[in-house]
Amino acid sequence: MTDTPAAYDPAADRNDYGLKDKVAFVTGATSGLGRQFSLALARAGCHVVVSGRRRERLDALVREVEALGVRAMALPLDVNNTQAVRDAVVQAERTLGPIWVLVNNSGVALTKRIVDITPEDYDWLMDTNLKAAFFMAQSVARHMIDGKRQGRIINIASIGAFKPLGQGSIYSMSKAAVVQMTKAMALEWARYGINVNAICPGYIRTEMNADWFDSEIGQRQMQAFPRRRIGRDTDLNGLLLLLASEGSQFITGSAMVADDGQLLA
Numbered sequence: 523m524t525d526t527p528a529a530y531d532p533a534a535d536r537n538d539y540g541l542k543d544k545v546a547f548v549t550g551a552t553s554g555l556g557r558q559f560s561l562a563l564a565r566a567g568c569h570v571v572v573s574g575r576r577r578e579r580l581d582a583l584v585r586e587v588e589a590l591g592v593r594a595m596a597l598p599l600d601v602n603n604t605q606a607v608r609d610a611v612v613q614a615e616r617t618l619g620p621i622w623v624l625v626n627n628s629g630v631a632l633t634k635r636i637v638d639i640t641p642e643d644y645d646w647l648m649d650t651n652l653k654a655a656f657f658m659a660q661s662v663a664r665h666m667i668d669g670k671r672q673g674r675i676i677n678i679a680s681i682g683a684f685k686p687l688g689q690g691s692i693y694s695m696s697k698a699a700v701v702q703m704t705k706a707m708a709l710e711w712a713r714y715g716i717n718v719n720a721i722c723p724g725y726i727r728t729e730m731n732a733d734w735f736d737s738e739i740g741q742r743q744m745q746a747f748p749r750r751r752i753g754r755d756t757d758l759n760g761l762l763l764l765l766a767s768e769g770s771q772f773i774t775g776s777a778m779v780a781d782d783g784q785l786l787a
């Protein structure tokens with residue numbers, strides 16, 4: 523008789539991936555993927571700086587992270603404020619210690635036809651998804667380099683980097699640039715032992731797209747994917763932990779697609 527293996531539950535994964543007592547900084551931790559990345563890193567033993575603009579959500583997450591037996595810090599931050607980003611990194615290191623891994627996750631999306639996009643739309647999206655991610659990574663890497671410390675930077679891109687998403691032109695453009703930024707940073711910082719990689723997720727149900735996938739047209743899109751589903755916010759935790767860990771020492775400059783085969787459809 524063969525035993526049926528229990529379904530894998532990412533929320534119960536207690537492998538520590540060599541991350542015990544390392545410090546992680548997660549942007550966009552107030553919802554969706556960033557919230558789950560924070561919890562996954564905490565379960566693996568990291569002390570976690572959680573950042574985003576919504577203070578009450580950060581405070582609630584800090585309590586959840588601390589309940590996992592590690593230290594946590596809520597850092598309210600608008601990533602579009604470059605000086606605030608620099609200050610946040612200093613403050614985080616003063617409180618929790620040297621950052622080992624940055625998860626550059628905050629981001630926004632816009633569904634609009636190209637003919638309707640305004641310069642304000644363009645700047646808001648590009649600034650948040652690309653410029654802010656650039657200066658966030660720069661700030662953390664400067665500390666790593668000055669402190670002669672190795673580390674990991676994980677940029678959250680999208681499958682939109684490889685295929686323009688419907689009415690998502692500037693979003694897709696921003697994520698393609700995040701992939702190229704990842705490679706440029708990996709190249710420049712290889713000599714310092716800082717590994718920089720991008721995760722390119724397919725559609726995962728979060729606040730960013732829940733309304734869309736609840737709509738009839740969104741449901742039709744989902745039915746066209748090879749597995750007729752979209753992801754759960756915990757589905758990227760395994761890849762995130764691999765890239766955050768020392769075990770990814772030979773991986774840098776990669777843009778890893780995690781999309782359940784959606785790009786194949």
Ligand SMILES: NC(=O)c1ccc[n+]([C@@H]2O[C@H](COP(=O)([O-])OP(=O)(O)OC[C@H]3O[C@@H](n4cnc5c(N)ncnc54)[C@H](OP(=O)(O)O)[C@@H]3O)[C@@H](O)[C@H]2O)c1
Binds near residue numbers: 629630678722726729
């Ligand atoms: N869900 C998907 O299907 C999917 C697919 C591919 C890639 N992604 C990428 O995954 C990342 C996370 O998205 P998600 O799906 O988890 O969406 P989400 O639930 O909407 O989360 C976005 C996060 O970004 C933060 N954020 C936005 N603007 C910010 C700003 N100016 N300053 C600081 N934080 C800001 C938000 O926090 P506050 O509002 O509290 O500031 C929030 O925590 C994004 O980069 C997204 O592009 C998502």
